[in-house]
């Protein structure tokens with residue numbers, strides 16, 4: 001159920017008050033403030049976040065770049081120049097900052113003290129892996145060259161794994177669905193759940209081409225700022241809007257800002273346990289275009305059994321066609337994953353819910369969630385995951401009646417060996 005606007009406003013005010021009392025906000029608090037703010041307010045919140053919560057100079061520079069972007073969007077050019085000057089004094093210009101400064105009239109003369117190009121290309125000692133990944137890309141890629149950003153991020157992930165659900169073989173599957181989107185005489189609209197560093201958004205933009213629009217949801221405001229830097233640096237010509245907050249709070253805005261019946265493709269790569277609910281919310285909001293496509297990665301790792309159930313039942317009811325593509329998970333040779341794709345049939349007019357899933361499937365979904373939690377605690381190694389995804393595959397095949405119809409494994413014998421693996425249950 002959606003939160004009434006009055007309750008959302010009181011919550012926002014409570015968060016602000018809590019922040020004043022505590023002296024600073026956690027990331028969740030900033031996410032709430034950013035979700036509700038206009039560009040000028042967002043700039044103020046981000047400026048506070050940069051000062052109070054971003055220790056790494058690299059992260060601070062990225063957040064302040066977004067402050068400059070928001071102020072420019074709001075028409076506050078003098079303030080934007082003020083932030084650039086502040087950044088120059090702190091030696092916080094990174095390769096994107098030069099591009100932003102170049103767009104502000106008279107900036108060159110008024111921004112004395114700017115460090116020589118390219119400025120900051122190292123995230124700074126002790127920076128989080130995500131910040132280092134962003135700087136790895138900013139330092140190596142060229143402005144306006146989306147390919148070079150994607151390559152740099154893949155290279156970083158090859159050495160120090162990053163959760164890109166749209167890279168490698170799976171990326172090609174998603175590219176294929178985008179290439180086959182129906183032409184409607186208007187630019188395509190895509191909604192992405194889970195921006196992370198913007199890899200998949202940039203990759204999708206490259207396939208969609210100029211004029212299209214991507215709205216992408218990201219819960220973590222710091223990660224969202226890193227993504228906005230890379231997206232701006234890629235300059236794809238596609239309008240990519242990163243909306244910060246919980247996806248279920250953000251989705252209702254699609255009605256006003258993208259329009260009813262106008263989302264052509266939904267790409268999900270956020271929290272697999274809620275995929276089915278999030279899709280149901282989009283259907284109920286009426287934002288999906290006729291014959292819209294749904295693409296969900298990580299169908300097996302950690303697994304989305306309840307989405308599999310919803311789509312399998314919808315297919316039975318003649319509401320969509322489903323195709324599951326089996327692939328190695330990004331960079332992991334023996335780990336199977338599924339990209340679950342669906343084409344909705346026409347324009348759903350009535351509200352529809354599938355029957356309750358069987359108990360075994362609900363239990364499997366809970367196990368998937370537990371594995372996610374265990375992984376976050378560093379308790380699960382790759383070998384154990386290789387077995388777990390097979391446990392999920394068998395469960396979904398048996399209890400949801402969904403199986404892969406196509407695969408993109410470079411070597412089918414590896415897939416067959418992977419499919420013989422068993423999950424050794426964990427007692428912790």
Ligand SMILES: C[S@@+](CC[C@H](N)C(=O)[O-])C[C@H]1O[C@@H](n2cnc3c(N)ncnc32)[C@H](O)[C@@H]1O
Nearest residue numbers: 163164165166194196199200218219246247270
């Ligand atoms: C696997 S990453 C996305 C990867 C990205 N699509 C790519 O391939 O470049 C998942 C992201 O979803 C975000 N996320 C998780 N749950 C979310 C939610 N409920 N609402 C919005 N974002 C969420 C996480 O913070 C994380 O950055």
